[in-house]
Amino acid sequence: MKKSILSLALMSVFTVSAQTPRLSLFEEFTGENCPPCAATNPALNALLAQPTNTTKVVAIKWQVPIPSAPTNTWSLYQTNKAEIDWRYKSTAAGGYGYMSQWTSTTAPTSGINAAPTGFIDGKHLWNFGAASDHPANMTSAIISSAQSNTAAFSVTMNRAWDATYSSVNLTVNIVATANFSAVPTPSTNATGTLVFRTVMVEKVINFSTPPGTNGEKDFEDVAIRSFPTLSTGIAMAPTWTVGQSQTFTLNCPVPSYVRDKAEIAFVGFIQDEGTRYVAQAVRAGKAPMNYDAKALSVNIPSLACAAAFIPTVTIGNNGTVAITAMTITPFIDGVAQTNFNWTGNLAGSATTAIALNSYSPATTGGHVFSFSITNVSGGDVNNSNNFNSGAFYLASSYVSGPVVQTFSTTAFPPAGWGMVNLDGGASWSQNATVNGTTSPAGTGAAKYDFYNNDNTGDEDYLVFPPMNLSGSGAPILSFDVAYCQYQTEQDQLDVEVSTDCGATWNNVFSKAGAALSTKAAQTAAFVPTSAQWRKETITLTGYNSPNVLVRFVATSDYGNNMYIDNVNIASCVPPTTSLTASSNSICSGQSATLTASGASSYTWNTGSNNSTVSVNPSATTVYTLTASNQPGCTGTNTIQLVVSACAGILNGLSDQDVSVFPNPASSMVVLSIAKSAVYDLELVNVLGQTVLAQSIQGTAQLDISALKSGVYTLQLKQHNESVYRTQLIRQ
Numbered sequence: 001m002k003k004s005i006l007s008l009a010l011m012s013v014f015t016v017s018a019q020t021p022r023l024s025l026f027e028e029f030t031g032e033n034c035p036p037c038a039a040t041n042p043a044l045n046a047l048l049a050q051p052t053n054t055t056k057v058v059a060i061k062w063q064v065p066i067p068s069a070p071t072n073t074w075s076l077y078q079t080n081k082a083e084i085d086w087r088y089k090s091t092a093a094g095g096y097g098y099m100s101q102w103t104s105t106t107a108p109t110s111g112i113n114a115a116p117t118g119f120i121d122g123k124h125l126w127n128f129g130a131a132s133d134h135p136a137n138m139t140s141a142i143i144s145s146a147q148s149n150t151a152a153f154s155v156t157m158n159r160a161w162d163a164t165y166s167s168v169n170l171t172v173n174i175v176a177t178a179n180f181s182a183v184p185t186p187s188t189n190a191t192g193t194l195v196f197r198t199v200m201v202e203k204v205i206n207f208s209t210p211p212g213t214n215g216e217k218d219f220e221d222v223a224i225r226s227f228p229t230l231s232t233g234i235a236m237a238p239t240w241t242v243g244q245s246q247t248f249t250l251n252c253p254v255p256s257y258v259r260d261k262a263e264i265a266f267v268g269f270i271q272d273e274g275t276r277y278v279a280q281a282v283r284a285g286k287a288p289m290n291y292d293a294k295a296l297s298v299n300i301p302s303l304a305c306a307a308a309f310i311p312t313v314t315i316g317n318n319g320t321v322a323i324t325a326m327t328i329t330p331f332i333d334g335v336a337q338t339n340f341n342w343t344g345n346l347a348g349s350a351t352t353a354i355a356l357n358s359y360s361p362a363t364t365g366g367h368v369f370s371f372s373i374t375n376v377s378g379g380d381v382n383n384s385n386n387f388n389s390g391a392f393y394l395a396s397s398y399v400s401g402p403v404v405q406t407f408s409t410t411a412f413p414p415a416g417w418g419m420v421n422l423d424g425g426a427s428w429s430q431n432a433t434v435n436g437t438t439s440p441a442g443t444g445a446a447k448y449d450f451y452n453n454d455n456t457g458d459e460d461y462l463v464f465p466p467m468n469l470s471g472s473g474a475p476i477l478s479f480d481v482a483y484c485q486y487q488t489e490q491d492q493l494d495v496e497v498s499t500d501c502g503a504t505w506n507n508v509f510s511k512a513g514a515a516l517s518t519k520a521a522q523t524a525a526f527v528p529t530s531a532q533w534r535k536e537t538i539t540l541t542g543y544n545s546p547n548v549l550v551r552f553v554a555t556s557d558y559g560n561n562m563y564i565d566n567v568n569i570a571s572c573v574p575p576t577t578s579l580t581a582s583s584n585s586i587c588s589g590q591s592a593t594l595t596a597s598g599a600s601s602y603t604w605n606t607g608s609n610n611s612t613v614s615v616n617p618s619a620t621t622v623y624t625l626t627a628s629n630q631p632g633c634t635g636t637n638t639i640q641l642v643v644s645a646c647a648g649i650l651n652g653l654s655d656q657d658v659s660v661f662p663n664p665a666s667s668m669v670v671l672s673i674a675k676s677a678v679y680d681l682e683l684v685n686v687l688g689q690t691v692l693a694q695s696i697q698g699t700a701q702l703d704i705s706a707l708k709s710g711v712y713t714l715q716l717k718q719h720n721e722s723v724y725r726t727q728l729i730r731q
Helices: 002-011 035-048 081-088 140-147
Strands: 014-016 024-030 057-063 117-120 153-161 167-176 180-182 194-206 218-227 234-236 245-253 264-272 278-284 293-299 312-317 323-332 340-346 351-355 365-374 387-394 403-405 418-421 428-431 445-448 459-463 473-483 492-498 506-512 534-539 549-555 562-572 578-581 585-587 592-597 601-604 612-615 621-630 633-644 658-661 668-673 679-684 690-696 699-703 710-718 721-730
Touching: 024 035, 024 140, 024 278, 035 218, 057 081, 057 140, 057 194, 057 264, 057 278, 081 218, 117 140, 153 264, 153 278, 167 194, 167 264, 194 245, 218 245, 293 365, 312 323, 340 351, 365 418, 387 418, 473 492, 506 534, 549 562, 562 621, 578 633, 592 621, 592 633, 612 621, 633 721, 658 721, 679 699, 679 721, 690 699
Parallel strands: 024 057, 057 218, 293 387, 585 633
Antiparallel strands: 014 180, 024 117, 153 167, 167 245, 194 218, 194 234, 194 264, 264 278, 293 312, 312 351, 323 340, 323 365, 365 387, 403 562, 418 459, 428 445, 445 562, 459 549, 473 534, 473 562, 492 506, 492 549, 578 592, 592 612, 601 621, 621 633, 658 668, 668 699, 679 690, 679 710, 710 721
């Protein structure tokens, strides 16, 4: 009910006796550091550009410092700071006071305190049916509702470039189509004075890198400068009669910070200083220049493996006169290459794709290819749009493993690594203060900024150096990861591998959301402690190849931050270990020392991680060792320790009298008896079945190759009485 009453009050502040169609003014208070703004603006721009809406509404976008101001001096806010501050701030802070609108007792004072915020005709969006002032609530119906309110003025605005295209002359004519009287409000600072304001806007701005932190690179209807000033405008009479008119001319110099003169347009509007209500708006659209070549784009693969490549550039003619010649200067990492001289016929408003010469960057890793346009036939009056660039990753040499990266260097990506950020928004970066769980030296980690990447579904790649992973076993990749959700988002990390220079990628690891998390969800930006990391180890089966590309793939669901550290990848060559025992045969109750060598880490089936281990088995036991020289790449070895009940020697035969070698064995076993008597030998399996029987005196060879693997009892008898017993292991 409160919103409806306020809307009626606002509608009653003008006295109008006739009707004139209106062009409404939509103002958005958005920001380059505002993640919700970046999420809202693409759909908002599409809505405003619909043909049925362009006849009803014209837009101005004010780039406010909410939640913070960009630090770059060339950001949209910094270049027009004074005007923007006045338009969004409260009256107490020296601003216009645009948030709390006039009622019967108060005037607007508080200013804009959130971004993005939208106003139509100086009024809240909810006056026209929106749920709130958030521009995401804008619809064609809301635009129509605002535009349906009639106006008492018609306004025309005509523009003309000066001879040097350095300023625009505007002629504005205002005519009253109905009798009009602005009704002052009771507040002392709400006089009901009418002001005509003129704002230069840049219709479309495309940055190669975001000017702020929210990842937004493409902007529309950006407020550039106002004439003569935004706060004063041009004064108008408070009372008008039908046919009364006012005409004035403005000279509008183009500021030096304008990105593209061809995108300059103007928005004018009549505003009541008491109520902030906009009575009528008018536009003067873009105007072409005679000669204007524009560098539109670079077409180059984001990943290249050949040492040489041929880029294609797209150039447009923004002017009205055909371009017949121009010079294109290519740059690789800022170093100028040989000029490319183009001739042809590029008509006004047309575009052309031009394949340049072949170029060869010197090193593996990330590079930037850029180009500039000069020497345009007939001249070029708009040089601000003559440059463009594109990033790519070159895989020109394959290094042998291992590749170990702790992200402790100041350069990011590190030497040989590459980063592919297709949308130019929030992506991979280095955090110099955190550290994974097993970092060998230095502090630092790779960070992915899910927290500020509101481009849901955006994929960004962190590419390893090209690797030769030839070896006898599957390569092993290990890394530390730390991540937590914001709430329930499904931010995702994948590891992909290619052996055909990125023509195809195979997924070898994928975790998202809770499965990726190492900490419970939190709404504050995540910075991990030392306990909030997890080590991941991946066996790259089938990739022991000489030309392997590996990349981390981060897919944003606008959740919280992720960190990667201590990356280690290498060919798997299992270690060859040797095992020895202080004694291979002991009496029950005795101990023996087992010693391993040939690897850097050891794990016994006893639980010990030392190279030596002391054991005291009660029965004959086989001990297993798992050894490694690199994470995830292991080899195994075994050793048997024979245990005898030495106190119970039968008929004079002891372990010192009998030798069984080798044991374990796979084929031939040599049995030696120190005493010269003849003995009956039996080999019995675990089922109690005799699988070998023969007589023996002194030394004999036993062929056990036909037996199944397992543990057998070897016993010697005299006169059908057992005189010796031990275990024999068939491998």
